[in-house]
């Protein structure tokens with residue numbers, strides 16, 4: 001029985017591999033985008049209702065998160081529209097919220113539902129570094145890394161078949177919680193190394209297109225590494241995004257291309 005299921009899962013996942021419009025890479029995607037986006041709205045609303053959302057009406061940090069996030073979203077939108085690939089962002093309805101939490105973390109769910117935790121801000125220190133993080137997290141959603149990660153969870157839980165009709169709301173909640181690390185102090189799942197490099201690469205380009213100096217990425221990742229040395233428990237973001245020499249070297253390699261897109265914001 002187990003064998004039959006496994007064969008079925010493999011067949012289902014092969015059939016569900018599609019070529020990604022952003023990265024050109026073949027990726028597992030079991031769940032239709034519309035369904036994933038609808039599920040993300042439910043999980044995002046639940047998460048916000050259970051968290052301390054910082055109101056942006058009178059808070060500079062919350063305003064900054066919305067400002068930086070919107071600029072990156074606009075840059076991505078005009079970039080793909082300009083390439084005739086606006087369909088990549090179909091169904092995107094961007095939201096950016098700052099959560100009062102000492103967790104050093106940020107994420108973006110499919111459909112553009114973004115959260116930054118206040119604990120991240122002492123490490124980003126400036127808007128350009130925040131743009132680097134948001135560009136990275138948004139790329140995970142736009143390049144469908146999240147669909148891939150959630151699809152893998154479906155398979156692990158034995159839900160490879162008729163996705164959506166057989167999965168209960170509790171199971172969906174636990175899959176989202178695993179993938180994004182929604183509990184306080186929780187670690188999200190690690191993305192594959194390929195996905196991480198893609199998110200670093202495209203994230204850097206998008207933050208440069210949005211008018212933020214991509215060179216801030218290097219000191220940011222160095223600060224993230226020292227934040228780990230100064231605390232007993234590694235920051236949530238760092239546990240799924242190790243800051244090592246490989247990452248920094250690759251970022252330096254992407255820099256000339258990113259700088260070619262960089263036009264500083266006029267203030």
Ligand SMILES: [Zn+2]
Nearest residue numbers: 191196199241
């Ligand atoms: Zn990542």
